[in-house]
Amino acid sequence: MEQAKIRLYVDQPVAAGQPVAVGEGQANYLFNVMRLAPGAPVALFNGHDGEWLARVEQAGKRAGILRAEAQVAPLRPPPDLWLLFAPIKKARTDFVVEKAVELGVARILPVLTRRTQGDRIRQDKMRAHAIEAAEQCGATVVPEVAEAQPLDRLLASWPTGRRILWADEGLAGTAATFAGLPPGPWAILIGPEGGFTPEERASLQALPQIVAASLGPRILRAETAAVAAITLWQAHLGDWK
Amino acid sequence: MEQAKIRLYVDQPVAAGQPVAVGEGQANYLFNVMRLAPGAPVALFNGHDGEWLARVEQAGKRAGILRAEAQVAPLRPPPDLWLLFAPIKKARTDFVVEKAVELGVARILPVLTRRTQGDRIRQDKMRAHAIEAAEQCGATVVPEVAEAQPLDRLLASWPTGRRILWADEGLAGTAATFAGLPPGPWAILIGPEGGFTPEERASLQALPQIVAASLGPRILRAETAAVAAITLWQAHLGDWK
Incomplete structure (x- = not known):
């Protein structure tokens, strides 16, 4: 044909x-x-x-x-993985959206943290960027780009059955953690440049759905951490197997 | 202190x-x-x-x-992993160099393929970019950035004991391949936008050091493939364990 x-x-x-x-x-x-x-x-x-x-x-x-x-x-939906990330500088935010679509996530949720500059978040631009990435990478589904919302509000009504993988250098955990993750609905949480505040960290740690993993001994930028974490999740639980 | x-x-x-x-x-x-x-x-x-x-x-x-x-x-050298990649558009090449340093490779080798536009490759800029990335990510070693050279010449004198991981959608292999890789010196090879020519593919496939792996069902851009492949290698064989 x-x-x-x-x-x-x-x-x-x-x-x-x-x-x-x-x-x-x-x-x-x-x-x-x-x-x-x-x-x-x-x-x-x-x-x-x-x-x-x-x-x-x-x-x-x-x-x-x-x-x-x-x-x-046929329709090939991405696996049931959400990406929560605090938007960063324009070019790097575009990059996170593009890479999340290529690597395969179902939903992209921009979150506002204490150290996020939320005034520049443009859902329409992110959505357009996601469409363009889907067109280029052969995806048959465009991941939903949610409206930006405060992280604490999002977590207050977080679905009980969806685990959150938090790649945070301050928490225990190694990259080997990915190999042992149980299947099911997941989200990956990437913090803002500058990190979460102590209060934000405390409320994250208190969530029963949180699982900590490490992405190595060097400091990854937020967009690198997003790509690395999605990659490891995909290889262990997603459609790269 | x-x-x-x-x-x-x-x-x-x-x-x-x-x-x-x-x-x-x-x-x-x-x-x-x-x-x-x-x-x-x-x-x-x-x-x-x-x-x-x-x-x-x-x-x-x-x-x-x-x-x-x-x-x-103390000195914390990155693992003995080389990255071979065909330079792409300026911003994306900078990105590959930056991410390779963050994720941890020992050498970055720009390679010229039939479909690489080699006239814009600036080793000095890539080197400066690698230094900047090392300063930012906490690395104590700056990966060496080699001079760009034709892929066929590089492969003609390729070290016998160094395996090459080739993430190529045209080859068999899954992301699970990473879990079974033997330790030792490795290189990751990322092809150019537009792919290798049939002749290049044939000579790559004839190399005994080549190991094929897949990075999922969607088409990854070259720079995404570089980050994903280094991530999986690091998690299985490198210093992320």
């Missing part, structure tokens, strides 16, 4: 013969930047229906229509 | 009572940017003598002198 070079996330149902409208941003990308003409193949996914081969039917400057032909890959 | 907030790499011997001269770049950083005055503590490391507490003795605009007082941490 013909291989589409472009993968596109659409927020619409996709089924055989279904026309799929694309708006200004995607039309510009497909028809102006990539110069796709009618008949050109495009791969579509919407997070529910797997991956589809579609073709350009109408190519306009500001809008267009694609028509879905056939499903070419 | 007083804790220095600034860690500085110096390319000079360090011993108790030893004066250590700093040149223009470091003097500017220490005395203009950070405004350190005589008597202020600085942590020094040179890759050989561990970490030392030193104090500012002379603070000039273009040069200065620090005096080493006492060793505060």
Whole structure:
């Protein structure tokens, strides 16, 4: 079967013969930047229906229509892993979102801590970044990007059955901890640059769902810790096995 | 003991009572940017003598002198792991170097492949980036950054006893492969964006030192693959255990 070079996330149902409208941003990308003409193949996914081969039917400057032909890959949802992280500088936050999507998480939850500068958190940008990463890495689902919320409020209503892996150099635990983690719903918690305050640490340690693990003897930046922790979780409990 | 907030790499011997001269770049950083005055503590490391507490003795605009007082941490060399990677876009190359230092490798070897744009490879910049990362992550050794060389030439004289872990989606292998790797000298090989050519793949596969592993079902960018592969190696064979 013909291989589409472009993968596109659409927020619409996709089924055989279904026309799929694309708006200004995607039309510009497909028809102006990539110069796709009618008949050109495009791969579509919407997070529910797997991956589809579609073709350009109408190519306009500001809008267009694609028509879905056939499903070419099933839905492959990421494992039930959440990433909680305190947004950092812009470029590094983009990076965390991109890498979380590539490595495979189900939800991305920006959290506000005492030492987080929350005024620059833009959920819409993070969401756009997650979509772009999913398009590039072959994912058929875009992880949900939640609205930023204070960590203490999030923890106050934390689901009983979801464990939290906290990679914190101040806690006991080694990377070997990952090998012994029980399956089930998990979240990975990455602290802010500058760390949690003593009060935040105390309330985290008091949570029964917390499991501590170490990521080695050197000091990892927040975004490195996120990638390393997701990697080890994926290799032991996720879909990398 | 007083804790220095600034860690500085110096390319000079360090011993108790030893004066250590700093040149223009470091003097500017220490005395203009950070405004350190005589008597202020600085942590020094040179890759050989561990970490030392030193104090500012002379603070000039273009040069200065620090005096080493006492060793505060032993030398902690990274494990014997090399990273071979084909340099990519500038920001992402910087990122690979930074992350390799944080995660802990002994040598970084930029390699030229058929699909590598080698004209933008700047060993001096990569080296400066490695030093900066080591200063920030608490490393006492700066990984060596080798001069870029063609992959085929590098492989032609490859050390017999050093295995190469190749995270390649085209090869069999799973992330579980990492758990079974034998100890000893290793290198991790990350291909260029766009992948290796069929000829390059054939010569890699013919190498007896090659071990294939997978990094999951999604397509990882080169820099993500580098971080994920070093992480898994460190957790199984390195100093994260």
